[in-house]
Amino acid sequence: MSLYGTMRTGVSGMNAQANRLSTVADNIANANTTGYKKASTQFSSLILPTTGGAYNSGGVTTDVRYSISSQGTFTYTTSATDLAINGKGFFIVQGSDGMQYMTRAGAFTKTDEGALRNSAGFTLMGYEYSSTDDPTIVVNGFDGLTEINLSSGSLNATASTAGALDVNLPSNEAVGYTKPTSLVAYDSQGNTRLIEFTYTKTADNVWTVQASYNGTPYGPSTTMTFNAAGKLTPSALSVTLPVQNINGATLGPLTIDMSGSTQLGSPFDVSNGKINGNAASKVTGYEISDDGIVYLKYDNSELVPKYRIAMASVQSPDNLKPLPGNVYSQSADSGVVVMGYAGSSGYGTIISGALEDSNVDIAEELTSMIESQRNYTANSKVFQTGSELMEVLVNLKR
Incomplete structure (x- = not known):
C-alpha cells in the first residue's frame, strides 16, 4: 500500500x-x-x-x-399574478438576453409596461387568446410565444348584436291600445343608444311592435299573433334591426328575441329585457384561471380573455440544466422540450394567488x-x- x-x-x-x-x-x-x-x-x-x-x-x-421533479408546498398570497403549478410542467419565461427558459418560480408582478416579471427579472410568456381556436403551438420549441401584457387592453367597448325582450300584453285592452318600453344598446364605439319598442293592439290576439331610435322608426313593424291560450304562434319570434350610422359609429344589426312574450289578462309587464355589448370601460384588474387563461377585468365587471399561459415539460426534468435566476434549460440528458397548456396532456393546473415553496x-x-x-x-x-x-x-x- x-x-x-x-x-x-x-x-x-x-x-x-x-x-x-x-x-x-x-x-x-x-x-x-x-x-x-x-x-x-x-x-x-x-x-x-x-x-x-x-x-x-x-x-x-x-x-x-x-x-426538480419534486413539488414543494404552496404559500397563498393576495396577488392574482402570483402563480404556482400544481403538478407537472414549467412556466416559459424570457430573460434580458432574449432567450426563453423554464421555471417554477411564479412570483410575477406587473411592470410599468404591463409585462409580468418575476423577482429574478424573467418575463412570463404565452399565446394570444382566441375564442374559436386554441393557438397553434410548436410542440418541440418556443417559437410563436409572445409576452403576456396586462396593459394591452386599456379601454374596451363591445357593440350590441343580440338581446331579448319578453313582455306580457294585456288581453283585455281595446283595439288601438299602445304601450312603449325600451332597451339600452351599445354602438361600435361603446356609446349607449336607447331603442324604444311600441306595442299596438290591432285586433283580437294580434299586436304589432315597432322599434324606433330618437323618434324615428328603426326597422320594419313586426306582427305578433297569439292563440287562445295567450301564447305566440308561431312560438319563435325575433325582430331584426338593421345597421344604423350614428355620428361616425354604427349601431346594429341587432336581433331581439321576443319568443317569451305572452298575451294574458294581466297588466303590461316586462319579464325579461337584456342586450349584449358594453360601454367603453377601463381595465381595473385581472384574473387567471386554472387552465392558464389570462382575463382582463373592466370596470363594468366584464372579463375579457386576452392570453393563454404556455407550459413546457421534458422527459427527465431532474436532468435539466440549472441556471442563475432559478431557471432551467434543456440538456443532453433531459430530453426535448414539449409544449402544452395547463390542465391538459399531463400538465398540472395553475393556481393564481399562490407560490410554490422550495x-x-x-x-x-x-x-x-x-x-x-x-x-x-x-x-x-x-x-x-x-x-x-x-x-x-x-x-x-x-
Missing part, C-alpha cells in the same frame, strides 16, 4: 464532503426561494487495481443531482451538514495519519 495513495484517498474524501457541504449550503440559503429545487450530492467509489498483492487505495467521486427540508439539510462535518474530519485524520507515517519514513534516515 502506498502512503501517497492513502493521503490521496483522504484528500478525495475531504473534497467529496466539501462538495456535499456546498450543496447543503445552497439548499439552506435558498430554503425560502420560490420554486427552488434542492441539490444533493451522490457518492460513488473509485477502485484501483491491486498489484503484486499490495492494495491500492482508491477514492470517492461525487455527482450533483437536482430534485422543496428543501431544513432538518434534513442540518443533519447532512453534521454528517459531512464528521466525515470531513475523519478523512482529514486519514490524511494526517499518512503524513505522520511519511514523516517516520523520512526520519529513518537519521
Whole structure:
C-alpha cells in the first residue's frame, strides 16, 4: 500500500464532503426561494487495481443531482399574478438576453409596461387568446410565444348584436291600445343608444311592435299573433334591426328575441329585457384561471380573455440544466422540450394567488451538514495519519 495513495484517498474524501457541504449550503440559503429545487450530492467509489498483492487505495467521486421533479408546498398570497403549478410542467419565461427558459418560480408582478416579471427579472410568456381556436403551438420549441401584457387592453367597448325582450300584453285592452318600453344598446364605439319598442293592439290576439331610435322608426313593424291560450304562434319570434350610422359609429344589426312574450289578462309587464355589448370601460384588474387563461377585468365587471399561459415539460426534468435566476434549460440528458397548456396532456393546473415553496427540508439539510462535518474530519485524520507515517519514513534516515 502506498502512503501517497492513502493521503490521496483522504484528500478525495475531504473534497467529496466539501462538495456535499456546498450543496447543503445552497439548499439552506435558498430554503425560502420560490420554486427552488434542492441539490444533493451522490457518492460513488473509485477502485484501483491491486498489484503484486499490495492494495491500492482508491477514492470517492461525487455527482450533483437536482430534485426538480419534486413539488414543494404552496404559500397563498393576495396577488392574482402570483402563480404556482400544481403538478407537472414549467412556466416559459424570457430573460434580458432574449432567450426563453423554464421555471417554477411564479412570483410575477406587473411592470410599468404591463409585462409580468418575476423577482429574478424573467418575463412570463404565452399565446394570444382566441375564442374559436386554441393557438397553434410548436410542440418541440418556443417559437410563436409572445409576452403576456396586462396593459394591452386599456379601454374596451363591445357593440350590441343580440338581446331579448319578453313582455306580457294585456288581453283585455281595446283595439288601438299602445304601450312603449325600451332597451339600452351599445354602438361600435361603446356609446349607449336607447331603442324604444311600441306595442299596438290591432285586433283580437294580434299586436304589432315597432322599434324606433330618437323618434324615428328603426326597422320594419313586426306582427305578433297569439292563440287562445295567450301564447305566440308561431312560438319563435325575433325582430331584426338593421345597421344604423350614428355620428361616425354604427349601431346594429341587432336581433331581439321576443319568443317569451305572452298575451294574458294581466297588466303590461316586462319579464325579461337584456342586450349584449358594453360601454367603453377601463381595465381595473385581472384574473387567471386554472387552465392558464389570462382575463382582463373592466370596470363594468366584464372579463375579457386576452392570453393563454404556455407550459413546457421534458422527459427527465431532474436532468435539466440549472441556471442563475432559478431557471432551467434543456440538456443532453433531459430530453426535448414539449409544449402544452395547463390542465391538459399531463400538465398540472395553475393556481393564481399562490407560490410554490422550495422543496428543501431544513432538518434534513442540518443533519447532512453534521454528517459531512464528521466525515470531513475523519478523512482529514486519514490524511494526517499518512503524513505522520511519511514523516517516520523520512526520519529513518537519521
